[in-house]
Amino acid sequence: MTAPGARIQRPRAASPLPGTRRPRRRSRLVWRPTLVALAFLSPALIGLVLLRLAPAVVAFWQSLQGGGILSGGEHFVGLDNYVELFSSADFIGSLLVTLLFTVIINPVQVAIAFLLAVLYTRRAAGSGFWRSLVILPIAVPPAVSAVIWSVIYRPDGLGNAFLGMLGLPAQPFLTSPTQSLTAIMVLLSWVGVGYWMLFLIAGINDVPTELYEAASLDGASAWRQLWTITFPLVRRPLAFVLVADTVSNFLVFAPVQILTKGGPEGSTNLLMHDIFNRAYTLGDLNTAQAEVIILVLLTLAIVAVQFRLLKSEDAA
Amino acid sequence: MSVTVTRRPRRLRTGYLLLSLVGALIGLAFLLPLWWTLVNSLRPGSDTFAFLNPLSWQTFFTLSPNLDNYVTLLSGDLGRAIGNSLFISVVTVVAGLLICAMAAFGLSAIPFRGRGAIFGIVILSFLIPFDAIAIPLADMFRDWNLQNTFIGLILPGIGNGMAIFLIRTFFLAIPTELVEAARLDGLGWWGVFRRIYLPLSRPALIGAGLTLFLFQWQAYMWPLLMGTDQNHIVGPVALSNLQGQFNVDYGVMFAASVILTLIPLLIIMICQRYFIQSVSTSGLK
Structure with missing residues (x-):
């Protein structure tokens, strides 16, 4: 407890909460911390509201407008833009490509990241060094990785050189409608897996060593220990990684824009690129905003579903 | 760093070799x-x-x-673009860390009514991915005349829900008794933040700083929308512009790729330990 004398000498502002437990100062007790907390929070809150939430509201508002210069200025058109979107083959195609992409790339990336995390937390020669090599590509900005892989995927590039060495025929990669999406997934995984692995390594390192020692004494094999100790105990980092990975893969843009522009035949036309294309190549900003809203809602839905799944798992 | 410590050397040896090879x-x-x-x-x-x-x-x-390619690179427009990237990223880290750490402190150290609601706003803002709202935001920034300005390029990076979340998680692990004791000793809230929370949270701050840095360094869509004139273009956009041209000097292109990768790489390498710590543990355990 502060001595009463000391409290009087000190200006109020410098010491907002002297004698915390005194009932006399009750109203101050309730309001002072709130104001102080809001002062700490306000710069970030203003930024987040203005730069993250406001654009979503603006996008929603503009998605309800239509017309443009040709038909006498913007006016309220209700859900017309959404109706137009869903009757557009391009958009439906983009939606399907994005779903296919999401369903494949996320489980694969998380599984690889988990197995690599397990591998690189075992005691082995140069484990830390090899692990760094896997982490290395996370430093490569998406646009740079796209440029590097554009050379690898060239008909006369490194990719086909390797296939040639193995005696396999040259592949078209990015110019083939059946291979382009996979080609993009490979380059994204090259960049992404090491990043997600970091989180899982952190989770694995948090598992108390005694659990493994106890299991070893009980004769549990390394494989069994992996699934009965490691896996359940890193479920939280795994959950985080799955959610974050899904969201980040939902927003893939640079490789598509740089490598394929959505083609060939729309096979890599992921939603982000379709939005960009609609807004700036086709110049239909209102419909693009409608698509932004759909993208945001889909993202939120994915996150919600994944959190729900994980919660019910916790209860079980 | 290794987790599995098996006490049976013979089994260890085969496994050890296999794991090393793989x-x-x-x-x-x-x-x-x-x-x-x-x-x-x-x-x-x-x-x-x-x-x-x-x-x-x-x-x-x-x-x-x-090093011919690097000499060509640094004397050209691409070198300038990489300089722009560096400037934008550094300013973002410094300003962003301060703002995000303050917000995390407000959300974790000070109990007040409505904390849950405000944390909800933070969560919501980071659930709405930046790239998704980049197009409407670019539209707003154009109205505010922020196109082709460094402010326009930097601003979206500094309020980062993810960084706030990371730091807050770490802050929450700091025992409230420590805060109460400091408060009773007459330390103001800013003092608690500055002298207790920040020094104890170096790993989280480094991790969050890395998040902020990478957000800007890796940005592609936003700078493509916001700053493509010669004075503001960033490295990745300038590099990818080479992609469409006829006479590409692949040597220079690769040199730019190396530099754009090497800078974040060095930072990640230096911070790796802190980064992992910030994700997993609190310094007070």
Whole structure:
């Protein structure tokens, strides 16, 4: 407890909460911390509201407008833009490509990241060094990785050189409608897996060593220990990684824009690129905003579903 | 760092060799594209495709490495663009860390009514991915005349829900008794923040700083929308512009790729331990 004398000498502002437990100062007790907390929070809150939430509201508002210069200025058109979107083959195609992409790339990336995390937390020669090599590509900005892989995927590039060495025929990669999406997934995984692995390594390192020692004494094999100790105990980092990975893969843009522009035949036309294309190549900003809203809602839905799944798992 | 400590040496040895081999092969496979990029940046652009058919040792090594491509790069527009990236990222980290750490402190150290609601706003703002709202935001920024300005390029990076979340998680682990004791000793809230929370949270701050840095350094869509004039264009956009041109000097292109990768790489390497700590543990455990 502060001595009463000391409290009087000190200006109020410098010491907002002297004698915390005194009932006399009750109203101050309730309001002072709130104001102080809001002062700490306000710069970030203003930024987040203005730069993250406001654009979503603006996008929603503009998605309800239509017309443009040709038909006498913007006016309220209700859900017309959404109706137009869903009757557009391009958009439906983009939606399907994005779903296919999401369903494949996320489980694969998380599984690889988990197995690599397990591998690189075992005691082995140069484990830390090899692990760094896997982490290395996370430093490569998406646009740079796209440029590097554009050379690898060239008909006369490194990719086909390797296939040639193995005696396999040259592949078209990015110019083939059946291979382009996979080609993009490979380059994204090259960049992404090491990043997600970091989180899982952190989770694995948090598992108390005694659990493994106890299991070893009980004769549990390394494989069994992996699934009965490691896996359940890193479920939280795994959950985080799955959610974050899904969201980040939902927003893939640079490789598509740089490598394929959505083609060939729309096979890599992921939603982000379709939005960009609609807004700036086709110049239909209102419909693009409608698509932004759909993208945001889909993202939120994915996150919600994944959190729900994980919660019910916790209860079980 | 290793977790499994088996006390049976004989079983360990076979497993040890196998794990080492697999680990090495996978590591090398991940290294390969970057290594190839590096080697190509050290030889003339005309050599890029010279050793691919068939593959030979020369594909991945050169006996006469030189820095010509880097000299060309740094004296050109691409070098300037990389400088822009660096400036934008550094300002973002400094301003962003302060703002995000303050917000995290407000959300974790000070109990007040409505804390849950405000944390909800933070969560919501980071659930709405930035790239998704980049197009409407770019529209707003154009109205505010922020196109082709550094402010326009930097602003979206500094309020980062993810960074706030990371720091807050760490802050929550700091015992409230510590705060109460400091408060009773007459330390103001700013003092608690500055003298207790910040020094105890170095790993979280470094992790969050890295998040902020990478957000800007890796940005592609936003700078493509916001700053494409010669004075503001960022490295990745300038590099990808080469992609569509006819006479691309592949040597210079690879040199730019190496620099754009090397800068964040060095930072990640230095911070790796803190980064992992910030994700997993609190310094007070």
